Amino acid sequence: MRGMIYLIIATILAAIGWGASKMVVMTIPGDIFIGTRFLLASFVLAPFCFKQFRTLTGKQILALSGVGLVLSFxxxxxxxxxxITTSLAEGAFIMSLAMIIAPIISWILFHNKPNKAFWIALPISVLGMILxxxxxxxxxxxxxxxxxxxxxxxxxxxxxxxxxxxxxTPLLSICVQLFIVGISGCLYASFNSHPPFEITQHAIxxxxxSTIVATAIRYLAQTLGQFSVNIETASLIMILEPVWTxxxxxSVLHEVVAPQKIIGGAVIFLSLFVYIKLSRRLK
Structure with a gap:
């Protein structure tokens, strides 16, 4: 039960991160925001896995760095x-499709053929995207x-x-990858030209x-939850993120969402639910 609570908290914090990020990028350039946000978040998590850093091999560091660069991109x-979006909720539902796209990527890269549940959920998700x-x-x-x-x-x-x-370990992996995202983000930002901007108290x-609550604490809660909850339950809880968003x-940002888009988001949510529930039943 405690693990489920951790995961629910993680989804709520992730949704808060969407709103907080939108507020920040209205003032601070996005590339600077990502670089500094994730670099600082990795420093917040580092004390929880500091001793484990010495156990990493060169091959593991290289692998984590490569995966971290993909995350950074x-x-x-x-x-x-x-x-540039006018609807965070729309973006959150589109991003949630990563769970449906992943089996295709795995099939292309590693020849792992998707299960039957994927082929059932895919047309539902496509319909949701159209709406x-x-x-x-x-x-x-x-x-x-x-x-x-x-x-x-x-x-x-x-x-x-x-x-x-x-x-x-998941926490060490997350910490290293967040550090790579931060470093690469800062390097990327240093090569870009930015118009003058003011760092206000509101932006800070x-x-x-977004850095402490929606990144460091969120990933920590997510990691703690995943340790004590089975994969199916964890996946079902994690798809709550676009709903909270x-x-x-x-309620907070006063966005006006068209009924068609709400229906589309609901259909995408249904496709994820179907995919997760059927994945263990259909092989």
Whole structure:
């Protein structure tokens, strides 16, 4: 029961992260935000796994760094989409499709054929995407394309991360990868030119929320929860993230979400639910 509570808290904190990130990128360039946010978050988590760093081999460090770079790329695309989107809830539901895309990536990279549950859930998710994204005819917005690309990259990160996580504890893996995201993000930002911007108290407040609450504490809660909850239950709980984001977007950010998009999000949620529930029954 405690593990489930940790995971529910993690999904709520992740949703808060969507709102906090949107607030920050209204003032601070997204690439600078991602670099500093994840670098500081890795420093917050480091004390919890400091002794384990000495056990890492060169091969493990290289593998974690490579996977971390994929995550960094995904997050840079994501934060750009967040900075230009008018609907965080829409972005959260599109990003949740990474779970459906992952089996395709695994099939392409490692020849792991998807199970029957995937083929049942896939057309449902496609229908949800159509309802969610094609509100103004057959024209995709730049933010929607950004979220789709980020979901694709994030699914690649899921697949690659799963192959290396067996030899490294989850918390240590997360800490190293967040550090790589932070370092690479800062390097990327240093090569970009940015218009003058002012770091206000408002921006600092939301930056700290996104860094400490929505990144460090969120990943710590998620890791603690995953240790004591089976994979199926954990996956079902984790798909609550876009639901919380939708509630946050409407209630706090006062976003107006068209009924068609709400239905599309619900259909995507259904596809994820079907995929997770049937994965253990159909082989």
């Amino acid at each position: 995904a997050l840079q695309v994501w934060v750009y989409a967040v900075s 969610l994204t094609l509100g103004n005819g057959w024209k995709l917005e730049a933010s929607q394309l950004g979220f789709m690309l980020s979901a694709l990259l994030l699914s690649m990160h899921f697949v690659l991360n799963k192959r290396i996580i067996g030899s490294v 407040f939301w930056f700290l929320i 939708l509630i946050l977007s409407i």
